[in-house]
Amino acid sequence: MKIAVAKGDGIGPEIMEAVIGIFDAAKLPLEYQYVDMGKWVFDKGFSNGMTPEAKDAIEQLGVLFKGPMETPKGKGVKSVNVTARKTWNTYANDRKFQTLSGVDTVFSKAGINIDLTIVRENIEDTYGGIEHMLTQDVAIARRFITRGGSEQVIRYAFEMAQKKGAKRITCGHKANIMKLTDGLFLEVFNEIAKEYPNLKADDVIVDDLCMKLVSRPDLFDVIVLTNLQGDIVSDLCAGLVGGLGFAPSSNIGDHISIFEAVHGTAPDIAGKNIANPTSLLLSGLNMLRHLGMMEKAVMIENALLFTLESGIHTGDFGDKSIPSVNTTVFAKAIIDNFGKQPSHHPRPSLKDFDFVPTNSAISKNPMLLSSKNEPHKILGADFFIESTLQPNELAALAIMHEKDQLKLVTISNRGTQVWPTGSVFTNLVNQFRLRFETDAASPLTQADILNLYSALSKDFTISSIEILNMWGDKKAYSLAQGQ
Numbered sequence: 001m002k003i004a005v006a007k008g009d010g011i012g013p014e015i016m017e018a019v020i021g022i023f024d025a026a027k028l029p030l031e032y033q034y035v036d037m038g039k040w041v042f043d044k045g046f047s048n049g050m051t052p053e054a055k056d057a058i059e060q061l062g063v064l065f066k067g068p069m070e071t072p073k074g075k076g077v078k079s080v081n082v083t084a085r086k087t088w089n090t091y092a093n094d095r096k097f098q099t100l101s102g103v104d105t106v107f108s109k110a111g112i113n114i115d116l117t118i119v120r121e122n123i124e125d126t127y128g129g130i131e132h133m134l135t136q137d138v139a140i141a142r143r144f145i146t147r148g149g150s151e152q153v154i155r156y157a158f159e160m161a162q163k164k165g166a167k168r169i170t171c172g173h174k175a176n177i178m179k180l181t182d183g184l185f186l187e188v189f190n191e192i193a194k195e196y197p198n199l200k201a202d203d204v205i206v207d208d209l210c211m212k213l214v215s216r217p218d219l220f221d222v223i224v225l226t227n228l229q230g231d232i233v234s235d236l237c238a239g240l241v242g243g244l245g246f247a248p249s250s251n252i253g254d255h256i257s258i259f260e261a262v263h264g265t266a267p268d269i270a271g272k273n274i275a276n277p278t279s280l281l282l283s284g285l286n287m288l289r290h291l292g293m294m295e296k297a298v299m300i301e302n303a304l305l306f307t308l309e310s311g312i313h314t315g316d317f318g319d320k321s322i323p324s325v326n327t328t329v330f331a332k333a334i335i336d337n338f339g340k341q342p343s344h345h346p347r348p349s350l351k352d353f354d355f356v357p358t359n360s361a362i363s364k365n366p367m368l369l370s371s372k373n374e375p376h377k378i379l380g381a382d383f384f385i386e387s388t389l390q391p392n393e394l395a396a397l398a399i400m401h402e403k404d405q406l407k408l409v410t411i412s413n414r415g416t417q418v419w420p421t422g423s424v425f426t427n428l429v430n431q432f433r434l435r436f437e438t439d440a441a442s443p444l445t446q447a448d449i450l451n452l453y454s455a456l457s458k459d460f461t462i463s464s465i466e467i468l469n470m471w472g473d474k475k476a477y478s479l480a481q482g483q
Ligand code: NAI
Pocket: 011, 015, 067, 068, 069, 070, 071, 081, 245, 260, 261, 262, 263, 264, 265, 266, 267, 268, 269, 274, 275, 276, 277, 316
């Protein structure tokens, strides 16, 4: 079996060499095709941080094992890590957090065992990076949560939880505030949960989830979250088991999967051969499990746990009264401990299975379409305009442009209603939303909205517009705070 390997920048080559050395010593049936990605590829003028040959190889092989990569600072260059995850649609970021004996934490000292998995949606949310300045004072970001994207990651989480033998799967969200975006994610979670009656499925609001995780992490099993909340909660969980150096990460897609350490390139210690290879090794072990090499993965993981338990450590963790070892010595200790079992939480042996690559050639971009097909109506539009007028003055001017059936119903500023009712204590910025809705039974057309746009543009600087839709009997937009 052949996989693509990108060593990465900074400490990347050192920790990758250590991990491949461990894999070679374990005589894995793996071949490596080294590909060019990272800072020096950006520096050579490849704006996406990878050569065309690297892209072709990864698309053909379907598995990428990568070290951390530096994103050059400055505008116009996007992170190669994020580009890779998004371009190849690795929609599920699977991060496992387990107590490791030899890595002391407040929980290990209290005898509380942690074994939880965070599945973070990896493509959508604010990570589309679609941001605009509406006025010189006001920046906005678009937050995408889609039915198809949510289905992919939530189904992955349920399947993984079932295979792991989990008892509980929890959806973390903020649907009490973001009723349409987080609400859609939660709705999809609840729909898919019905197909897995053996799993206890529940949901927790993300702030409450954080509080519960830092007090009783042992009560959780598998947690699925949207991208930004998942990003934050997964690093919180890394802290529970000893830090980012002990947190593996898999980015799983239907065709291509990426396995990487979650920490960065550690420029402060690069080239010194003192970096800790554990996170990359644990990510590599996830990759072996993904490829069906369960027995070897368990053997190497038990050797790692035995090594940690015996007190051998790199400089970034462990008992300070025991001198630290360098990266090479740490990797050699793991190899020497092949076949040994740690006394705490040894990983149980599992049977190998045949990996079936899903990397069949595809010639069209897959379209994620749901079966929803409710009748559609346009009920109005939100016009985002720049103004320093007071709400009443603004309303008087806007009402002059009301069209036959399109009436001004609310004005809000930063989402808070300031007209027809509001408070003089609400601070304003120079960007308002004027909401026009139809009061007629017949739905509007796009031309009606364009006519209103044209009329309003005579008096206002319009920065953007959002159509107010309705599907079936559900209004597809939120109310202003106070509306
Ligand atoms: P970092 O994770 O590289 O370093 C933070 C601190 O942790 C440093 O003190 C470092 O020495 C230490 N550290 C990190 N990994 C370690 C290891 N394996 N062993 C021992 N100590 C370790 O984060 P930072 O400084 O914010 O980012 C540096 C660069 O890495 C940036 O260019 C950033 O864009 C990139 N980065 C890449 C990621 C990826 O490829 N997935 C993820 C995060 C950052």
